[in-house]
Amino acid sequence: MVMRKLELPLSQTQKVRFKRAIERLQSLSSTANSDASVIVTDSIPVNHDDAFLKGHGTSEVDGELLATVCGVVERVDKLVYVRTLRARYKPEVGDIVVGRVIEVSQKRWRVELNFAQDGVLMLSSMTNPDGEQRRRTSVDELNMRNIFVEHDVLCTEVRNIQQDGSLQLHARSEKYGKLEKGQLLKVDPYLIKRRKHHFHYVDTLGIDLILGCNGFIWVGEHVEVRDPMIIVDQKNDETVSSSTNNTLKDQSHTTLETRQCICRIGNAIRVLSNLGFTMDLEVIMETFNLSNSKNIDIYDMLGSEFHVVVTENEAERRRAKRRN
Known part of the structure; x- marks a missing residue:
């Protein structure tokens, strides 16, 4: 995870909260992998007694392996390389x-x-x-x-x-x-990981969510069959696979409630993109539900306060996940 500088006006209290949340996230990241994130000229710890191969983004200087790009250190057998994030x-x-x-x-x-x-x-x-x-x-x-x-x-x-x-x-x-009948959003491709499912259907909202590997995300009204899908049952907070052939009745217009859901999910994605958080269905829907539970208006989701709230929630979510 690479945190971005939040280019929004923050009050003094918000700055303190945001800084604390970032520190918690960085401590969790460093605990999981001490050499996960590196910048240019950072030293990459390797065992020189064992043979290793220098990969992309690395260079050996005076017997020390250094990073030549910013990114995350990856190790595949003997190969050590740096995966650039904002590529x-x-x-x-x-x-x-x-x-x-x-x-x-x-x-x-x-x-x-x-x-x-x-x-x-x-x-x-x-x-x-x-x-x-x-x-x-x-x-x-x-x-x-x-x-x-x-x-x-x-x-x-x-x-x-x-x-x-x-x-x-x-x-x-x-x-x-x-x-059709939705929004096309653009995020950095590295924020979307390749997974088994990229098509998602939020059943209770009637929304299709497609996470393109190229960084284009579609949020729209469910108007046709997309098989296979992931169906999210928010009532039971469960995610299940679906191969149903049932389609919703075609409508000549999109209801106000559906349009509001599309905009709220779209703004949740924009906030996560601004913060540099990796996106999947769970994180997006949790941000969507967080805005509802905090009674935050759709437009206000793009403000400073909600960015800080999402950062704090993400730090707590990752800490709880590590405990489990």
């Missing part, structure tokens, strides 16, 4: 990504993915609207704009990484496709 998105095959269409061209869509190069989604890599397995024809190509147009937000999967670094995408499942 750009590094794609892997199978990544779930959220992007925005920036061009419709011949038999393909170009998609912005928060990466050095745009992704390419071929027409042949899309599921037919009727679900029929067949070759794409010239008629399908003429109807491409009936599927996606510029500025549409969509969810896809990384199919292949070309030698030139470009990404080939595919959307051959019902869980992929166009995203």
Whole structure:
């Protein structure tokens, strides 16, 4: 965990509370791994009696292994390297990504993915609207704009990484496709870890939450099947897997309550991003519930006080987790 400097006006009391919370978080982090976080020129403890391999972000000077970048020390067998935190998105095959269409061209869509190069989604890599397995024809190509147009937000999967670094995408499942009635948020990619599930369905709120590995997060109304999903039952505070085929009745408009939930979850993500906390479903929903329990207005969630409250809550949550 790397704490960021909070660029918000803090009162003297808030500064003291925030500093104490940071110190508790740093002590918990250092207790778990004494050499977890390093900055440039920090010494990395290694056993020189055993052979070790210098990896990325390290350099040996006068018999001492030093960090050449800021990040977290990782050890894989004999390899010692520093994983940079605020690096750009590094794609892997199978990544779930959220992007925005920036061009419709011949038999393909170009998609912005928060990466050095745009992704390419071929027409042949899309599921037919009727679900029929067949070759794409010239008629399908003429109807491409009936599927996606510029500025549409969509969810896809990384199919292949070309030698030139470009990404080939595919959307051959019902869980992929166009995203509507929601918000697209952007965070640093390192805040989202690769996990088994990136699609989440908050059942009690009727909200879809997609954590893209590329740092794009979608929060929107649940309007279609996304299988498999993670369903959150807030009444029992449990998270269970879902492969249900039940869909909510399509509505011509999004209710005020749903829009408020989308905005509240979106602001929870923004606060976590400002603080540099790693995001998953548990942390996001806990921040969402915290704002409700403290009776904090949606707009006020972006203020100084709630940032301090979230930091204090995160320190307490991690301490309780270590006890268990």
